[in-house]
Amino acid sequence: MLEPKLVAVTSRVIACAAALLGLTGTAWAGEVREVAHGMIVTTDAGQHVRVLAHADGTFRVTVADALPEGHPTTMVTAEADGAPVFRREGALATLVMPQASAEVGLADGRIVIRDPRGAVLLDEHAPARKLAPVTIEGQPWLATRVQFNRGTDEGLYGLGQHQNRQMNYNGEDVELAQHNMAIAVPYLVSTRGYGILWDNASITRVGDPQPYAKLSLDWRAQYFLGQRQVLDRREGTIDYQYLRDQARWPAEAKVATVAATTGQNTQGNATETQRVVWTGTFTPEAAGEHKFRLYSSSYAKVFADGKEVLSRWRQNWNPWYHTFALDLAAGKPVELRIEWEPNQGYIALEHADPLPPEDRHSVSFASEAGKAIDYYVVPAPTMDDAVAGYRRLTGKAPMMPRWAYGFWQSRQRYNTQAEVVGVMQAYRDRKIPIDAIVQDWFYWPEDSWGCHCFDPARFPDPAAMVEAVKALDGRVMISVWPKFYPDSANGRALREKGYLYERPLEAGQRDWVGKGYANTFYDPHPPGARALYWKQISDSLVPLGFDAWWMDATEPDWHSNLSVAERAYQMTSPATGVPGAAIFNAYPLVHAEGVAEGLRVAQPDQRPFILTRSGFGGIQRTSSALWSGDVAARWDDLRDQISAGLNLSLAGVPNWTHDIGGFAVEERYSKGDPAHLAEWRELYLRWFQFGAFSPLFRSHGEFPHRETYLVSEGDPAMLEGLTRYHRLRYRLLPYIYTLAAATHFEDATILRPLVMDFESDAKVWGIDDQYLFGPSIMVAPVTAFQARARQVYLPGGSDWHDALTGKRLSGGRTVTAAAPRERVPLFVRAGAIIPAGPDVQWTGEAPQGPLTLHVFAGADGRFTLYEDAGTDMGYARGEFARIPIVWNEATRTLTLGAREGSFPGMAAARRITVVLHDGTGSGDVFDMREGRALTYEGKPVTLAL
Missing domain, CATH: 2.60.40.1180 (Golgi alpha-mannosidase II)
Known part of the structure; x- marks a missing residue:
């Protein structure tokens, strides 16, 4: 084998000789040198392509003008350890492993990954590769993109949790951005026999590399209060998307509000029904499938040429996107109508033109900020192999305790310790199987968020509460947040070391509690911050005997009605100086790692259990389960949970759950309207049946209360139906616990x-x-x-x-x-x-x-x-x-x-x-x-x- 320097020199000599002989059409180009476990190719344009092999056949590919050292995120814990065979054949350099091979074109750095038989797994479209300089907060970064397999018909899955009923992502667009109900795990699994892990923590788009834009039309906007039309005007876009946009709301359509009953609606409820109707004619320039995203809360409907294409409701403090597509002909107008009942809510309509078919059906990753293109290709003859390869890169899934696979009862929220113990006692008295009960947020005094302490008026002896539950053969999970009031003792201790995000405080944002308090989150990226955060929990909560840790709002989400750009700006790390835009998706992983490491030291022979609302690549190694966030109690949302959980599972996360019944409910349910009681009961029953066959079986939500004996009150058939699935779940525990063990020992998947x-x-x-x-x-x-x-x-x-x-x-x-x-x-x-x-x-x-x-x-x-x-x-x-x-x-x-x-x-x-x-x-x-x-x-x- 040639020495690395000799290979590079030989390449240059051959290329120069070919040019002198006038053979430029067939000349070998570029340079290549071997390095430990792989090679580095330098293209004609001076771009470096480093390919490193892992022993399982996985290839790490890094592309940059100047190759960085280390890893761009903390997702991957494995280092390259393969011993590939290096080959130089014409204009290609190849690494061969028993499981796969990686080819790099010396002229343009094009990557081709093949299986052992030579069949193509990934074929890069080199012209789409992008390393574009961008400046973020005065720092140099790169916007990156790669594209593979143009025109492909393969099935594509994974990418975390996304609730737009997308199963096979071929032809779909997915934005990887942490949100209350969206979990970004940048791992894609293909029916062609591979998985690809995109190692970047910034906002990443899979599919269309461009962000959707507001649909600009000559909209007619009609505003109503009750039955009265109070305003009729023209608007260029539909855009009341974020908190700042509320200032543009027309004075004629404003209404008085009353305080919300949930304790979380930051704007109150309208005393008079608002309604807005937008109508506009969209004449597409391009034929094909036009993609749309409606960002909305409250009630919203979309019609195209009079046909309803979307009808959704969502709570106002948690708006997010719903997607739909229209197959349109160039030059043929379509009449769009959007009907919305704002109730002080949020709305925006975004659109993307069709992509050429070969681009629409391809594998494309585009990220807003990085120092290089960095990704891993896992050869995977089966999808189970793809999951196993992901976990070899990012960490094994530890075993959860057996009791975690029993039934969990939760509520938003138990207000006293007597309620907590009383609910567990009620289950035992009625002989309805249960293992765990949850103390959700706000057990602390009103002005003390982050104290990790209990309000003595409502929880006079929390240790006794935990012991009482355990005496009933139960377990208790406690909610802990990364959120702090800055003048609390814990907040001050973190702030003194530069471990609190300052920009939310500088913006003057206040939360929804009481009079509204200034608040922010801690920055978990510095090791010292994680250590101090854990010490505060360890000093106050661990001695009380809690069994599990519910880590809420780990996106982080200090305000649901801010734009992603504002959230990223406020996430800039004060201790490290890294812009929030570059590490936007990484927060839940580093936060969970700190707590998991602390638990393993504090309780070395006890299996940790963490439930976290958001995750990132590698989250499974932190003994964390994920849940689908504050979803709405609607039939469409129940349906959306299924594909959301399935794709999260294929992204390598084995333990997942959801709020049975949906977290947030419409007033027709929360106010107990008799006309809608039958639908509420049936919705809860159907969701419960799905929950019984989910990895974790957990009921949680706002009023109506979800305890089995309460939610079914007055409906004996419902009580029998619910209790049946309690009992069946427990009878099937030998099967379920074996599945759980297989996720650790065999890298298996429960929800398939x-x-x-x-x-x-x-x-x-x-x-x-x-x-x-x-x-x-x-x-x-x-x-x-x-x-x-x-x-x-x-x-x-x-x-x-x-x-x-x-x-x-x-x-x-x-x-x-x-x-x-x-x-x-x-x-x-x-x-x-x-x-x-x-x-x-x-x-x-x-x-x-x-x-x-x-x-x-x-x-x-x-x-x-x-x-x-x-x-x-x-x-x-x-x-x-x-x-x-x-x-x-x-x-x-x-x-x-x-x-x-x-x-x-x-x-x-x-x-x-x-x-x-x-x-x-x-x-x-x-x-x-x-x-x-x-x-x-x-x-x-x-x-x-």
Whole structure:
């Protein structure tokens, strides 16, 4: 192999010789030199392309005029450790690993990644590459972009959590920007056999590299108060998007307001109904799919040529985007009408022209600020391989405690410690299974946000509160924020060291509490800030015995009605001097790392549990689960949760949850309007059914109260339906906890888009309302009011058992599934083995009790049951047991293999009942408990069934 300097010199000599001979059309160009684990190519234009190999075949690609050292973010913890074979062939330099190869064009630096057979995974469109100088707060940065696979038909997934019902991102636009309901994880997974991790923390656009613009038309704007039209004028754009834009509201249309009842609406409620209607004619210059984003709160509808294309409601303190698209012909006008009931809310309409088809269907990342282009390509024959490769780069997902997979009850909020204990006691009295209760925000005195202390008038003895819950076999999670009032003791301590963001204070922003208080957030980027923040929590809250930590507003979100640009400006790190625009998406990761590290030191043999509203690449390594934010209690929002959670899971985050019932509710529900009670109850039931088959099972929201026995009051059928899924969740804990263990040991995924397991069946690529819960159970949530049946696609390549009837159905077709109000359609794959436990009231009750093995005939199957002590770190020391279970369809035999391993408290013998489901139809499969019984003592056993 040539020495690095000799390779570069040889390249120059050959290029010069070719030029002298007049062979410029075929000349080798550029320079290349080998470095540890890879190579650096210098193109004709002087741009450097560094490619480094990891042992698993992952390639890191860095492109810049001057290559930076280190990593641009803290996402990636792995360093290159591969030993690639280097090849120089003509105008290409190549690194070859057993799993993939990376080619770089010496002239232009074009990247091509191939699988071991030579098939192209990623093919860069070099002319789209961008490294454009930008100045941010006087500092030099680069706006960056890459584009691959122009005109592709591959399926694309991941990217975190986005609630616009986008499943397959091919042809879609996604903006990666942390928000209350949006989680930016820049990892994209393809059906072509790779994942790509974009290592940049600034605002990033996947798809269209340009931001959408306000739709500029000659809008007719009609303002109404009640039935009276008070103003009719022309407006160029629809733009009441942010707090500052409210100053432009016309005086004629203003109304008086009264204080809000939720404690969070910063503007109050209008005493007279406002309404605005905008109408305008849009004549597109370009044909094709025009993309639109409506940023809105309150009630908003959009019509195109009289047809409704969007109808949404959202709380005023939490507006965000809803997207829609119109396929339009060039020069053919379309009449747009927007109807809005402001109630002091926010609205804006944005638009993007069609992209050329080859650009619309491509893989494109564009970021606002960086020092280089930096990304990782993970070769992944399966999507499970893609998730595993992501976690090798960014960190393993530690095991959560077993109790975390039970039921969580929360409320916005419990006002006294008596309420907290009383709710847990009420569940126990009614024998409704539960494990955890949550103390949400504002347990502190009104003027003391950030004190990490309790208001003694309402919580006279918080330690006793925690002990009382634990005496009821429960757990308590406490809400902790990165927010501080600057004149509090903790706020002053942070501020003295430069660890508080100053710009929110300089802007004079006040929050919604009481008279409104000046507030800001701490800056977690300096290690000293994380250490001090943790010390403040450790000194005051850890000794009280809390089991879990709810980290709210971790975007950070100090005001929901500021623009992203204003939020970025206010996030500029006072301690590091890094502009907020360059690190906009990174906050939740570094914040969670500080708390996780603190917990591991303070409680070294206890599994940490963190619930955080936002995340970034690598968040799974911090023992964090994520949730979908303050979503609205609407049927559309329920539907949107499904694709949001599925794509977050494919972005590598295994533990996710949502507020069952939706956090924020319309007044028709919160005021208990009898005309809407039936819809509220059904919405909650359907959401609860989805929650029972989510990684974490958690109810939370504003009034009406969500406790099972309260939300169903006066509706015995609803109470039975809810309680059924409490009990089924707990019976399925052996299955669910095994799935949870697999996320750590095997980098598995609990919440599985159908494309993960049935990629060859192209019909599943875009299905956004069905999924697999683990490898065996397919869930088809009902997301429409009064629906008592729904269409369900049964993927090909497998037979399926209808869990409600027991009948076996062939795959590769759509069926009409019965969906009574109190039941969710479930289907189980033929060959599945699903272990279930006894009826219990909490996860710690009889964890080594009798087991029921549900075996679903129709195909060979296997399942390996995992068990451990449940809460300690023993699993990391090898203290766990596995029982391999195999079903042989041809011989109709079930074999329980020899138990592998052990752990403290493990039962030597287990009573096991085997129930065979043969597909003939005998009722609800999980209600069946009669079958072949045996005592398993750890030795192999084979049963003929």
